[in-house]
Amino acid sequence: MDALADLYAIRVADLVVGFGHQTVLDHLSLDVRRGEILGLVGASGGGKSVLMRTIIGLIPKQGGHITVMGRDTERGLGRGTSVAATWGILFQQGALFSSLTARQNVKFPLRETLDISEKLQDEIATAKLEMVGIAADDWDKFPAQLSGGMTKRVALARALALDPGIVFLDEPTSGLDPIAAGDFDQLIKTLQTTLGLTVFMVTHDLASLNVVCDRVAALADGKIVAIGPMADLMQSEHPWVRAYFHGKRSEMLRPKQD
Numbered sequence: 487m488d489a490l491a492d493l494y495a496i497r498v499a500d501l502v503v504g505f506g507h508q509t510v511l512d513h514l515s516l517d518v519r520r521g522e523i524l525g526l527v528g529a530s531g532g533g534k535s536v537l538m539r540t541i542i543g544l545i546p547k548q549g550g551h552i553t554v555m556g557r558d559t560e561r562g563l564g565r566g567t568s569v570a571a572t573w574g575i576l577f578q579q580g581a582l583f584s585s586l587t588a589r590q591n592v593k594f595p596l597r598e599t600l601d602i603s604e605k606l607q608d609e610i611a612t613a614k615l616e617m618v619g620i621a622a623d624d625w626d627k628f629p630a631q632l633s634g635g636m637t638k639r640v641a642l643a644r645a646l647a648l649d650p651g652i653v654f655l656d657e658p659t660s661g662l663d664p665i666a667a668g669d670f671d672q673l674i675k676t677l678q679t680t681l682g683l684t685v686f687m688v689t690h691d692l693a694s695l696n697v698v699c700d701r702v703a704a705l706a707d708g709k710i711v712a713i714g715p716m717a718d719l720m721q722s723e724h725p726w727v728r729a730y731f732h733g734k735r736s737e738m739l740r741p742k743q744d
């Protein structure tokens with residue numbers, strides 16, 4: 487593995503993606519460093535989900551290159567490297583299988599991917615549930631019996647079931663109250679530190695961007711128009727980035743002037 491592959495978990499270069507006559511991503515380039523939490527912001531309908539889904543191979547690209555952990559995704563991830571072990575995904579909608587308990591949900595990728603005993607699957611699943619802060623009393627509850635915050639945690643436990651190096655989170659705190667959202671942010675930060683995870687997070691949550699993200703990337707006009715720590719994004723001259731971070735709703739990001 488070369489030095490750049492050591493440095494970057496994901497490299498996207500000159501990516502073009504579109505549907506019919508619509509170009510959504512227009513020669514977009516983005517590097518995600520290993521072990522960082524990168525937040526992606528952009529206007530609604532601007533292509534954040536399309537970018538995430540293209541990286542994980544759900545949407546075909548029309549041009550450009552994507553490498554994940556040093557491997558070109560078009561050539562596959564290499565012998566013995568399964569996609570599920572490379573990344574875990576927490577989708578915004580439909581996070582869990584409603585007919586399976588929390589524990590069964592986390593066991594699902596283990597059962598599908600690994601040839602291990604039921605007992606070991608149980609042990610791994612409960613360890614992951616503990617890791618994300620789900621109490622034993624809740625392991626055998628069905629999704630309908632869990633709160634929104636608990637559902638997100640179980641979905642995260644499932645995304646982490648196979649010990650991936652990267653997790654993709656699509657608006658992980660949407661629908662959570664500020665306390666639950668703050669707790670979830672803290673959990674992501676802890677997992678980054680303890681597991682060395684790389685986190686690619688699409689979010690509109692200004693508090694998450696400010697508190698947990700090492701860097702923030704702004705997507706506008708099909709490209710990454712600004713990237714860096716929040717403090718740098720706050721200084722960006724790009725009109726959309728200025729409007730996003732200096733609008734009425736982002737007042738909380740700025741120190742109060744007396």
Ligand SMILES: Nc1ncnc2c1ncn2[C@@H]1O[C@H](COP(=O)(O)OP(=O)(O)OP(=O)(O)O)[C@@H](O)[C@H]1O
Pocket residue numbers: 505510528529530531532533534535536537
């Ligand atoms: N499978 C698809 N077929 C056709 N068009 C699509 C498809 N997926 C996305 N699009 C279009 O691509 C554009 C970008 O959509 P995308 O879902 O990536 O936006 P987004 O930035 O994630 O928005 P939001 O913040 O509202 O979730 C939209 O115009 C959308 O209609």
